Amino acid sequence: MKAVIPAAGLGTRLLPMTKNSPKEMLPIVDKPAIQYVVEEAVNSGIDDIVIVTGRGKEVIENHFDVAYELEKVLEERNEEEKLNEIRRISQLADIFYVRQRLPLGLGHAVYMARKHVGNEYFALMLGDDIILARKPCIKQLMEIHEKYGASIIAVQKVERKDVSKYGIVDYEEVEKGVYRIVDIVEKPSRSEAPSNMAVMGRYILHPSIFSFIEKTKPGKNNEIQLTDALKLMLKEHEIYAYEFEGKRFDVGGKLDWLKINIEIALKRKEFEELRKFIKDEIL
Numbered sequence: 681m682k683a684v685i686p687a688a689g690l691g692t693r694l695l696p697m698t699k700n701s702p703k704e705m706l707p708i709v710d711k712p713a714i715q716y717v718v719e720e721a722v723n724s725g726i727d728d729i730v731i732v733t734g735r736g737k738e739v740i741e742n743h744f745d746v747a748y749e750l751e752k753v754l755e756e757r758n759e760e761e762k763l764n765e766i767r768r769i770s771q772l773a774d775i776f777y778v779r780q781r782l783p784l785g786l787g788h789a790v791y792m793a794r795k796h797v798g799n800e801y802f803a804l805m806l807g808d809d810i811i812l813a814r815k816p817c818i819k820q821l822m823e824i825h826e827k828y829g830a831s832i833i834a835v836q837k838v839e840r841k842d843v844s845k846y847g848i849v850d851y852e853e854v855e856k857g858v859y860r861i862v863d864i865v866e867k868p869s870r871s872e873a874p875s876n877m878a879v880m881g882r883y884i885l886h887p888s889i890f891s892f893i894e895k896t897k898p899g900k901n902n903e904i905q906l907t908d909a910l911k912l913m914l915k916e917h918e919i920y921a922y923e924f925e926g927k928r929f930d931v932g933g934k935l936d937w938l939k940i941n942i943e944i945a946l947k948r949k950e951f952e953e954l955r956k957f958i959k960d961e962i963l
């Protein structure tokens with residue numbers, strides 16, 4: 681299966697940081713956010729990845745490419761560990777790039793990958809959503825897809841007060857954690873929301889989604905919304921939602937970006953002192 685990672689958004693929630701730097705390259709401790717997403721795909725057995733980029737996103741391509749000068753310097757200095765890590769990044773997978781010339785919305789970004797994807801189910805992974813899980817989230821979805829042979833969307837329950845930040849699904853349970861989607865709405869108000877089950881940035885999609893995106897008119901924020909295309913698709917195809925195991929961070933927002941940095945750092949032995957620092961000097 682191929683994976684599509686849209687990374688062409690403007691990232692206005694992270695301004696001023698994102699004025700001239702892509703949010704997907706923000707560090708999560710010592711790796712850029714998008715590397716976590718690429719590694720999730722690779723750890724799920726995906727080795728063909730297309731990243732949708734746009735203006736100012738060239739550093740993403742450079743990050744996954746060979747850094748010849750750097751490798752040479754590290755070699756001369758015998759810094760083997762660093763050298764291996766740098767090389768590993770450029771060998772993670774076959775990564776292809778397509779450009780979204782204007783950031784016209786997530787649906788439009790996904791559409792840019794249609795020629796690369798062809799006529800097969802594909803994994804869609806948002807470049808600014810990081811999911812920490814025992815089994816990679818997209819692998820969990822791939823397993824449910826195997827069982828149901830249909831499109832699958834990752835969901836989790838959110839607090840009612842937060843429904844307007846997400847795509848929200850209306851559903852019927854088919855087995856524990858698996859739901860048949862009845863309706864889907866992009867960022868509804870609290871009173872309009874059919875449930876508190878929210879879409880979380882990981883999907884396995886049938887290639888017919890591209891033809892539904894073509895028929896989708898600009899929606900919320902005047903953008904071509906993937907949710908609106910999924911709503912059209914629902915009329916003709918079964919789509920399932922899967923409540924995955926794992927913790928999701930929307931690193932396109934400042935609070936989740938701070939949280940995931942602390943969470944990952946506190947798990948690493950080299951930052952042991954951080955816990956003490958927070959306890960003694962911050963709290």
Ligand code: UTP
Nearest residue numbers: 686687688689690691692693783784785789807
């Ligand atoms: P967001 O909803 O986070 O949008 O996109 P955004 O425009 O990047 O961010 P804000 O709201 O201005 O802060 C979800 C994912 O879809 C991609 C983003 O890069 C992100 O991975 N995206 C969004 C595109 O690739 N193109 C678009 O036109 C919009």
